[in-house]
Amino acid sequence: MAKAPRVLGIVLAGGEGKRLMPLTADRAKPAVPFGGSYRLIDFVLSNLVNAGYRNLCVLTQYKSHSLDRHVTVTWRMSTLLGNFVTCVPAQQRLGPQWYQGSADAIYQSMNLINDAKPDIIVVFGADHVYRMDASLMVAAHIERGNGVTVAGIRVPRAEASEFGVIKTADDGYGIADFLEKPADPPGLPDSPDETFASMGNYVFSADVLVEALRKDAANPASRHDMGGDIIPMLVAEGKAGVYDFKDSDVPGALDRDRSYWRDVGSLDSYHEAHMDLVSIQPVFNLYNSDWPIFTSHPQLPGAKFTDNATVGESIVCAGSIISGATVDHSVIGANVIVLAGAKIDRAVIMDNCKIGANVVLKNVILDKNIEIPDGTEIGVDPDLDRERGFTVSKGGVTVLGKGQVIKP
Ligand code: ADQ
Missing domain, CATH: 3.90.550.10 (Spore Coat Polysaccharide Biosynthesis Protein SpsA; Chain A)
Known part of the structure; x- marks a missing residue:
């Protein structure tokens, strides 16, 4: 041989x-x-x-x-x-x-x-x-x-x-x-x-x-x-x-x-590739343990869902708490808190974000460490998003940089 x-x-x-x-x-x-x-x-x-x-x-x-x-x-x-x-x-x-x-x-x-x-x-x-x-x-x-x-x-x-x-x-x-x-x-x-x-x-x-x-x-x-x-x-x-x-x-x-x-x-x-992960029949299957994709996971408790949270076709990472909110077709990183009444659709939310009560997020990417004040809407009106200093992609995805501060 x-x-x-x-x-x-x-x-x-x-x-x-x-x-x-x-x-x-x-x-x-x-x-x-x-x-x-x-x-x-x-x-x-x-x-x-x-x-x-x-x-x-x-x-x-x-x-x-x-x-x-x-x-x-x-x-x-x-x-x-x-x-x-x-x-x-x-x-x-x-x-x-x-x-x-x-x-x-x-x-x-x-x-x-x-x-x-x-x-x-x-x-x-x-x-x-x-x-x-x-x-x-x-x-x-x-x-x-x-x-x-x-x-x-x-x-x-x-x-x-x-x-x-x-x-x-x-x-x-x-x-x-x-x-x-x-x-x-x-x-x-x-x-x-x-x-x-x-x-x-x-x-x-x-x-x-x-x-x-x-x-x-x-x-x-x-x-x-x-x-x-x-x-x-x-x-x-x-x-x-x-x-x-x-x-x-x-x-x-x-x-x-x-x-x-x-x-x-x-x-x-980048946003589309995330949507490829979350459908019931994912286009890209992260769950293939015969060819694992390795990373390091933080020492955190499992994700928690309370107060009749509704979460569908989404990935939610450890340490996150979704409380009384609706989350659909989204990828949520570690240590994210989502409060009651929030509606999150087609969102990519990275670690340590805090999403206030009654917030609406649609087609967004939030980098780490962002706090969204109660009642804020992002991804609903692209012109307003641009006025507020957010990046809006060609395809209409609103993107907030790491730690970006949002006025109530
Ligand atoms: P690009 O991705 O546009 O095209 P490049 O920006 O050079 O090419 O990136 C290729 C890889 O090299 C990336 O992983 C990048 O991080 C890395 N890289 C870039 N500059 C570097 C540097 N100075 N030092 C070290 N790493 C560096 C390339 C090919 C195309 C091909 C596409 C596929 O040139 O032919 O079709 O990748 O995506």
Whole structure:
């Protein structure tokens, strides 16, 4: 039997996530809370750990404190067998500059590669909600002898200008062309309204990545970006192949969440992805214990419902108390108090919020530590919401930043 390859996982977690403002005002995008108890980074780390990869470096840069704290507390690995999940901040190892882009982040962290001496380097983004068995992608990469393998998924053409677009070679496995965020993404021959997009997850043969990073670093015209520079370079050199996400099944997947992948890059997609969690037949099933999504849970008592509270199709986390209120299609974090007469619909409410009596919340996202005074209505009149200084997304979701103060 062939020896198992040495695999190093690099998780790119330095993104600002500007389109998620105000949720990213105080934290990096991978640290944005999701689904009540998780942070976005828990999805990629769970996917890598469940796939058997336990040598993982998380490259951070932008507002990394809460990300660093979360990874350190949640992802403590037994160091037996050499396991580790470490946050690696930008360290100016090669000069006074911060990371110039995602490729430069890896280039400046070359010492990690030199130390770990991997055969294979798995480079995954940290911003997505999905389940994927990364070991199946690694196996396909080795079997097909690629220099780099890019994970791809069909997305609606209308959304594809946010993504790298892959044109597959005639054999179905090679990449003939790669366009990073094209203004007018091409449709697929069998489905003109869809495009094959890069998920921002790559498997590299270590020597190919190291050589590509060195060449890129020496190129003054490069933006030093994985999707913008490194992947197109390797496509041009004929070294790139594609891995279709639909081939990556995980144990316990349901038919409806088998190929679920969401880039929660905008406030609307972030809100929608929460709605995908709460329906009776959830589009994305958090309750698949065969491929668990790990996080750390605070030491709190169970959620409590009193005074004829009515709660339907919602997730309510530990320590929260819903008293005499109506909650529908919502995700409520830990330590949230909701008082009598409040009506909450399609809301994402993070930890430590207090919702007063008779408050109405509809299509809202409340970041942590917000107190809503009795009788306040939010998400009912978008113009009034804007006047009050709240963010209203394109799709009409009203968003309040962490600790935002609301006048009665
Ligand atoms: P984007 O997500 O727009 O597109 P980028 O902003 O570089 O690309 O983010 C990719 C990952 O790298 C994220 O996890 C982010 O947090 C991280 N990152 C960004 N800048 C970084 C830095 N300086 N240091 C460390 N980490 C950094 C990418 C690809 C597209 C693909 C989409 C899929 O470029 O081709 O389609 O992901 O969402």
